[in-house]
Amino acid sequence: MPPTEQQNRPAEHRRGRPRSEAVERSIVEAVVKLLEEGVPLTQVSIERVARTAGVGKATIYRRWKGKEELFIDVLKDIEPVDPELPGTSVRDDLVALLESLRRRGLAKRSSALLYNVFAQMQNYPELWRAYHDTVVEARRRTGMEVVRRGIASGEIRSDLAPDLVNDLIVGPMLLRTVLRPYAELEEGLSARVVDALLEGLAPRGSERQHG
Amino acid sequence: MPPTEQQNRPAEHRRGRPRSEAVERSIVEAVVKLLEEGVPLTQVSIERVARTAGVGKATIYRRWKGKEELFIDVLKDIEPVDPELPGTSVRDDLVALLESLRRRGLAKRSSALLYNVFAQMQNYPELWRAYHDTVVEARRRTGMEVVRRGIASGEIRSDLAPDLVNDLIVGPMLLRTVLRPYAELEEGLSARVVDALLEGLAPRGSERQHG
Amino acid sequence: MPPTEQQNRPAEHRRGRPRSEAVERSIVEAVVKLLEEGVPLTQVSIERVARTAGVGKATIYRRWKGKEELFIDVLKDIEPVDPELPGTSVRDDLVALLESLRRRGLAKRSSALLYNVFAQMQNYPELWRAYHDTVVEARRRTGMEVVRRGIASGEIRSDLAPDLVNDLIVGPMLLRTVLRPYAELEEGLSARVVDALLEGLAPRGSERQHG
Amino acid sequence: MPPTEQQNRPAEHRRGRPRSEAVERSIVEAVVKLLEEGVPLTQVSIERVARTAGVGKATIYRRWKGKEELFIDVLKDIEPVDPELPGTSVRDDLVALLESLRRRGLAKRSSALLYNVFAQMQNYPELWRAYHDTVVEARRRTGMEVVRRGIASGEIRSDLAPDLVNDLIVGPMLLRTVLRPYAELEEGLSARVVDALLEGLAPRGSERQHG
DNA sequence: TAATAATCGAGACGGTACGTCGCGTCTTCTG
DNA sequence: CAGAAGACGCGACGTACCGTCTCGATTATTA
Numbered sequence: 001m002p003p004t005e006q007q008n009r010p011a012e013h014r015r016g017r018p019r020s021e022a023v024e025r026s027i028v029e030a031v032v033k034l035l036e037e038g039v040p041l042t043q044v045s046i047e048r049v050a051r052t053a054g055v056g057k058a059t060i061y062r063r064w065k066g067k068e069e070l071f072i073d074v075l076k077d078i079e080p081v082d083p084e085l086p087g088t089s090v091r092d093d094l095v096a097l098l099e100s101l102r103r104r105g106l107a108k109r110s111s112a113l114l115y116n117v118f119a120q121m122q123n124y125p126e127l128w129r130a131y132h133d134t135v136v137e138a139r140r141r142t143g144m145e146v147v148r149r150g151i152a153s154g155e156i157r158s159d160l161a162p163d164l165v166n167d168l169i170v171g172p173m174l175l176r177t178v179l180r181p182y183a184e185l186e187e188g189l190s191a192r193v194v195d196a197l198l199e200g201l202a203p204r205g206s207e208r209q210h211g
Numbered sequence: 212m213p214p215t216e217q218q219n220r221p222a223e224h225r226r227g228r229p230r231s232e233a234v235e236r237s238i239v240e241a242v243v244k245l246l247e248e249g250v251p252l253t254q255v256s257i258e259r260v261a262r263t264a265g266v267g268k269a270t271i272y273r274r275w276k277g278k279e280e281l282f283i284d285v286l287k288d289i290e291p292v293d294p295e296l297p298g299t300s301v302r303d304d305l306v307a308l309l310e311s312l313r314r315r316g317l318a319k320r321s322s323a324l325l326y327n328v329f330a331q332m333q334n335y336p337e338l339w340r341a342y343h344d345t346v347v348e349a350r351r352r353t354g355m356e357v358v359r360r361g362i363a364s365g366e367i368r369s370d371l372a373p374d375l376v377n378d379l380i381v382g383p384m385l386l387r388t389v390l391r392p393y394a395e396l397e398e399g400l401s402a403r404v405v406d407a408l409l410e411g412l413a414p415r416g417s418e419r420q421h422g
Numbered sequence: 423m424p425p426t427e428q429q430n431r432p433a434e435h436r437r438g439r440p441r442s443e444a445v446e447r448s449i450v451e452a453v454v455k456l457l458e459e460g461v462p463l464t465q466v467s468i469e470r471v472a473r474t475a476g477v478g479k480a481t482i483y484r485r486w487k488g489k490e491e492l493f494i495d496v497l498k499d500i501e502p503v504d505p506e507l508p509g510t511s512v513r514d515d516l517v518a519l520l521e522s523l524r525r526r527g528l529a530k531r532s533s534a535l536l537y538n539v540f541a542q543m544q545n546y547p548e549l550w551r552a553y554h555d556t557v558v559e560a561r562r563r564t565g566m567e568v569v570r571r572g573i574a575s576g577e578i579r580s581d582l583a584p585d586l587v588n589d590l591i592v593g594p595m596l597l598r599t600v601l602r603p604y605a606e607l608e609e610g611l612s613a614r615v616v617d618a619l620l621e622g623l624a625p626r627g628s629e630r631q632h633g
Numbered sequence: 634m635p636p637t638e639q640q641n642r643p644a645e646h647r648r649g650r651p652r653s654e655a656v657e658r659s660i661v662e663a664v665v666k667l668l669e670e671g672v673p674l675t676q677v678s679i680e681r682v683a684r685t686a687g688v689g690k691a692t693i694y695r696r697w698k699g700k701e702e703l704f705i706d707v708l709k710d711i712e713p714v715d716p717e718l719p720g721t722s723v724r725d726d727l728v729a730l731l732e733s734l735r736r737r738g739l740a741k742r743s744s745a746l747l748y749n750v751f752a753q754m755q756n757y758p759e760l761w762r763a764y765h766d767t768v769v770e771a772r773r774r775t776g777m778e779v780v781r782r783g784i785a786s787g788e789i790r791s792d793l794a795p796d797l798v799n800d801l802i803v804g805p806m807l808l809r810t811v812l813r814p815y816a817e818l819e820e821g822l823s824a825r826v827v828d829a830l831l832e833g834l835a836p837r838g839s840e841r842q843h844g
Numbered sequence: 845t846a847a848t849a850a851t852c853g854a855g856a857c858g859g860t861a862c863g864t865c866g867c868g869t870c871t872t873c874t875g
Numbered sequence: 876c877a878g879a880a881g882a883c884g885c886g887a888c889g890t891a892c893c894g895t896c897t898c899g900a901t902t903a904t905t906a
Contacts, residue, residue: 014872014873014880014881015872015873015874015879015880015881016871016872016873016879016880016881016882017870017871017872017873017880017881017882017883018871018872018873018881018882019881019882019883020871020882020883023882023883045860045861045862046861046862046863047860047861047862048861050884054884055883055884056882056883056884056885056886057862057863057864057884057885058863058864058865058882058883058884058885059882059883059884061863061864062882062883066862066863115329118326118329118389132390132391136390136391154414155413156412156413156414157410157411157412157413157414158414160407160412164383164403164404164407165407165412167383167386167387168379168382168383168404168407168408168412169412170382170386171379171381171382171383171384171385171386171387172375172378172379172382172383173382174382174385174386174389174390175378175381175382175385175386176378176382178329178385178389179343179347179385180343180347192375193375193379196371196375196376196379197379197408197411197412198411198412198413199368199411199413200368200408200409200410200411200412200413201367201368201371201376201379201380201408201409201411202366202367202368202409202410202411203365203367203368203369204415225849225850225904226848226849226850226903226904226905227848227849227850227851227902227903227904228849228850228851228852228901228902228903228904229850229851229902229903229904230850230851230852231851231852231902234851234852256891256892256893257892257893257894258891258892258893259892261853261854265853266852266853267852267853267854267855268853268854268855268893268894268895269851269852269853269854269894269895269896270851270852270853272894272895273851277893277894278893436854436855436898437853437854437855437898437899437900438853438854438855438856438897438898438899439854439855439856439857439896439897439898440855440856440897440898441855441856441857442856442857442897445856445857467886467887467888468887468888468889469886469887469888470887472858476858477857477858478856478857478858478859478860479858479859479888479889479890480856480857480858480859480889480890480891481856481857481858483889483890484856484857488888488889537751540748540751540811554812554813558812558813572834576836577835578834578835578836579832579833579834579835579836580836582829582834586805586825586826586829587829587834589805589808589809590801590804590805590826590829590830590834591834592804592808593801593803593804593805593806593807593808593809594797594800594801594804594805595804596804596807596808596811596812597800597803597804597807597808598800598804600751600807600811601765601769601807602765602769614797615797615801618793618797618798618801619801619830619833619834620833620834620835621790621833621835622790622830622831622832622833622834622835623789623790623793623798623801623802623830623831623833624788624789624790624831624832624833625787625789625790625791626837651876651877652877652878653877653878656877656878678865678866678867679866679867679868680865680866680867681866683879687879688878688879689877689878689879689880689881690867690868690869690879690880690881691868691869691870691877691878691879691880692877692878692879694868694869695877695878699867699868700867
């Protein structure tokens with residue numbers, strides 16, 4: 001379950017008493033529980049997690065190098081899986097994609113951890129890299145796939161770099177999640193974003209004037 | 212300089228030795244210095260700032276309620292002022308706006324603090340509110356102003372909510388700054404984003420097919 | 423009161439808030455209290471002392487380098503002062519000297535610490551040296567003084583090394599204190615020891631037969 | 634070898650793999666090795682002994698209840714056997730007895746353990762009792778035997794309690810071993826002690842003056 | 845010119861958490 | 876079954892910061 005583990009034992013045979021998976025779970029669940037109780041992340045200390053999980057501190061340090069590594073695993077536990085894409089049209093797929101982000105943004109504990117990952121970015125580049133590679137990049141790949149399909153099918157312009165297109169689509173939802181957390185991630189937002197992007201911000205027809 | 216000060220003395224006359232502005236500056240500069248030396252934010256403790264600035268801890272607490280309030284002021288010191296808008300066209304103004312964000316994203320210390328503000332968001336809502344109100348909202352107002360001008364001038368569609376338009380423009384740059392910090396905030400990016408948005412992702416003409 | 427302090431500040435002017443003597447006392451008293459409650463020395467942890475004294479751990483470490491240094495000071499607090507010597511005769515002075523040792527041996531907390539000092543002897547030679555110099559040697563000096571007076575007055579043979587004489591007198595009481603702690607340090611023991619030593623173990627008169 | 638063993642299996646037949654005596658030896662030898670390397674007793678942890686002996690911790694706990702019980706057995710391994718008494722005269726026997734103590738005091742590892750036994754006296758009374766009964770009392774019995782022989786033969790006064798006499802003889806050597814470990818346990822000390830005791834500290838003849 | 849009062853650097857103070865180590869028990873696999 | 880290995884809950888270790896609190900020493904203003 002926690003593939004990010006820093007001190008993973010090799011796959012081959014290991015001697016001595018094996019680590020208990022139950023303990024592993026109870027630790028991660030303790031963190032989740034604390035977050036759901038509204039405990040601020042800063043106050044989610046290893047000490048407290050150990051107490052909550054009914055576990056020795058060493059047991060935690062045996063598995064994770066510190067608070068951050070632990071949180072990564074928790075994050076993976078929490079992050080929603082790859083969204084179901086209807087496949088009816090590229091436009092609908094993009095809407096579905098944004099919808100999953102919107103729902104993620106509405107989940108309090110998810111955001112809480114996301115913010116913390118941001119905060120630790122400079123301190124633990126490897127950590128950020130880990131989060132980026134598994135969570136961010138995964139989602140990005142999905143997006144790129146849809147975009148490329150759109151280009152192939154003619155639904156999306158072929159003269160734009162696919163990753164730029166992807167960023168144009170995902171960026172606004174991230175902004176609302178991150179910069180305006182008290183604001184509305186209102187229903188229907190995803191569709192509005194996609195449609196506006198597809199049609200363009202400038203008016204259609206002969207009356208275009210910029211440039 | 213620090214208008215966020217929580218424990219401001221009344222404007223009227225005060226007795227006793229007045230607070231030294233030099234001390235104030237040296238504290239903020241100490242934080243900046245540490246950040247520039249690459250010290251992770253987590254390790255920028257009040258204790259250490261005091262040591263670096265050659266100042267007593269109480270002197271810091273006399274001015275700011277805690278690490279976070281102090282950081283806000285540092286942030287304001289660091290954040291670039293409102294961007295110069297050329298005013299030649301709305302499109303050029305939007306590009307200028309994004310350019311200022313792009314340059315901000317390239318400044319290491321700026322990002323460092325930004326991430327930390329994110330991290331403290333849930334712990335200190337008031338703090339986030341402060342940052343939001345002064346920094347985020349200020350920038351947002353500028354953007355909205357440009358957007359509204361574009362709608363009025365016909366450069367931007369009038370059937371879209373202005374704040375949605377603003378988010379569509381700013382979002383992608385935020386995404387690159389925040390989620391792909393090792394990636395390219397390459398020259399010319401701002402223009403590409405604005406132009407792609409204005410024209411739309413879907414091909415122009417009769418061949419449009421999404422439902 | 424604690425002249426053994428390892429981290430003594432120089433006598434000259436020191437800056438910052440001065441250390442509280444009250445705190446110092448409360449720490450030492452906490453140790454004594456625990457000992458009197460019968461808490462085994464091994465379980466008298468710094469952590470527990472801090473809790474008992476209502477004091478932060480750092481406050482203890484600021485004054486003493488560790489458990490052992492602290493105990494030295496406690497020991498000095500507990501050890502009885504120099505015994506009152508009647509001065510009527512050297513024999514009576516010796517009895518008084520042993521009496522003070524006997525009473526010390528009967529005091530539980532005193533013995534507890536004494537044993538611990540023994541145990542730490544090899545680990546912390548400096549520590550033992552400190553205890554030796556202040557407690558052991560002080561007592562020894564007193565004894566030697568009496569012995570020398572006895573030699574001068576003719577009460578004690580002049581052909582024996584004074585320190586050997588002193589050891590002959592003190593040794594038996596130490597033995598009973600240390601090796602037979604459950605045994606009797608019965609009343610009148612001191613006099614019996616002194617008298618037996620003065621008169622000798624071999625019978626007086628013509629019947630002596632050893633080589 | 635370890636007759637103190639707390640968890641001895643019944644003498645009758647046991648099933649399964651029998652305990653390895655080699656393992657037993659290697660554990661005790663590991664302790665001795667560590668002591669000879671000058672490792673402070675406090676740092677001779679079960680954990681470390683197991684590591685040094687190349688043995689599982691449980692294997693140690695299967696044989697001894699804890700560090701202290703183990704040390705007792707080590708002590709018995711180290712303590713010199715009953716001294717050879719020449720038997721030529723009681724005086725010579727006493728000298729031989731003290732000599733064995735003197736040599737013990739000169740052996741570093743022996744003293745180290747002795748001190749530790751003292752330290753644990755209050756914590757583990759049973760432990761002390763065990764050490765007392767086997768080591769201390771054994772030596773004491775030997776001494777008492779000699780003393781009684783001396784009384785019978787007229788070499789020692791008959792009006793003194795034998796155990797008092799024994800303590801008078803052994804005490805001084807214990808004192809030098811324990812309280813003045815850096816001091817001289819010089820050659821010839823034993824004889825000097827015995828002779829001084831037999832003859833008495835007060836001058837012989839008509840000039841005696843104490844009351 | 846003094847008295848008064850808030851400032852300053854320094855650092856002690858009661859706390860909480862850190863990450864490590866040893867305790868004695870337990871659980872796994874190998875001989 | 877014994878044995879090595881090592882996980883486990885526990886609790887102490889000594890350190891670092893937290894935010895508050897004295898200290899003596901500096902400045903200002905007010906009397």
